[in-house]
Amino acid sequence: MSLSADLWAANSDLASRILSHGFVRGLREGSLPIECFKGYVAQDAYFLEAFARAYAFCLANSRSREDLYGFAGLIAGVLQELKLHKGYAERWRVDLDGVAPIEATRAYVDFLLETARRGNLGETIAAMTPCMRLYAFLGRSLAANSVAKLYSEWVKTYADPGFEALAAQLEALLDLHAQDTEAVRAHYRRAMELELGFFAAHI
Template identity: 65%
Template sequence: MSLACALWAANADWAQRTLAHPFVRGLGDGSLPVDSFRRYVAQDAYFLEAFARAYAACLAQSTERADLQAFAGLIAGVMEELKLHAAYAERWQVDLTSVTPAPATQAYTGFLVELAGLGRIGLTAAAMTPCMRLYAFLGQELARGPVAATYAEWVRTYAAAEFEALAATLEGLVDWHATDSPAVRNAYRRAMELEYGFFDASL
């Protein structure tokens, strides 16, 4: 089993807990209040900008052409997500120009920025992978059942093969650069906890 797969398997409890969260279930069945989704969109746009900067730090630290290409592609993927958030913002009148990060958002972005500043690509990639793999998992799981029209675009985006490919790219970088260590395992699990907290704070 690859390191990325082992890390995901070791955190299956958090994945299932997040899938069962009322926010996530509400995305699938349409019961999530629009005001909750508005809060989420604003906070997630703020988060994604920090996520892109963490990718950029990894790109700057890269010495191999394959890594440069991989991180450049991952940054492009974040920019596509931000376009989706801009469309949400226009549809539901969300101001993305002056977002005040909530404590859960500050905790998550601070965690990623701090790790990225250490200059260890493998550790940073391990901390970033849960966001990608978890969202792919949530999208694919929700897409297995009936999906209400209200948030169907969200589900389709994260269930799509294109997003799965991005998650797999990042997992490949973990396998290439990270070692199975307490630091890597702790960073991965901490990110899974922060993901749950992010959804929880948006309700």
Template identity: 60%
Template sequence: MPAWRADYSDRVSLARSLWHANADLAAAALAHPFVRGIADGSLGRDRFAGYVAQDAYFLESFARAYALAIAHSPDRAGLDAFADLLDGVRAELRLHASYAEKWGIDLGTVSPGPATSAYTDFLLATASLGGVGLTCAAMTPCMQLYAYLGRQLAAGPVDGRYAEWVTTYADPGFESLAATLERLLDTYADGDGPAVVYRRAMRLEVAFFDAAYRSPAG
């Protein structure tokens, strides 16, 4: 086998190996009462509305992290791929805007909670100061986890109350975006840093759901 093929084979396994190494946190997210409440419709409307507001705030930072990745991209292929991913976040933000309009949420007045701030600070610091590989490691868990949750929930009965949320993240188009980010992680990441960053991002994902569930809103 040519040397470049062996090297490429090793690198493409990184994203998958990191996902499998963090399967415990993916399982914790899937089993979380917030996520289960989305599936069976038992989650309180106010809690979901609070989550939407916090997630919209988070996604704006996620979009900025993609913009930083575009700026730091070392080649044209990365620039184009990160630009496409940024477009995907903009579509996700439009979904949140539709929720906000439907439920009377003023996204312009949202203040980030502690879990949201912890995640956005981590994400933007990594995207600003780390290389593109570390930025991918910080962002891939969010995309891959939501694609996983969408697939898993869509495979079972879903209450109509939050069916749009499940449909969005179970959509093959969203999974394709997650796969694109995994390929970018494989391309640009090296060393031990990505594993640490990836694990931190997965923990912050679970903490985000936990904060939404423990919100005093009913």
């Protein structure tokens, strides 16, 4: 089993908790209050900007031309997500300028950027991979059943094979650059815990 697959399996308990969380159920059922989703969109846009910066640290610490291509493509994927959020913001009048991060967002952003600034490429990728793999997992899981129209665009985005390809690309970089160390496992686990906290903060 690859390291990325082993880490995902080792954190399946948190993935299951997130899938069954009221926020995610509300996306599938269409029962999540719009105000909760609007708050999530604003905070997630703030987070994604930091996520792109963490990728930039990875790019700066990359070791080969192929790494440069890989991280540049992953940054482009984040920019596409931000365009999706901009569409939500325009539709539901969410102000994405000057977003004040809530505690859950700040904790996740600080964790990512502090890890990235230390310059250990494998540990940084380990801190970033859970976000991509988790969202691909949520998208596919929700799309496997009927989804209410209200949030179907969100589900469709993360169920898309293109997003799965980005998650797999990051996992390949994890397998290439990370060692199976206590720090790598701790960073992966911490990111999953912060994902759960992020969803919990919006319901």
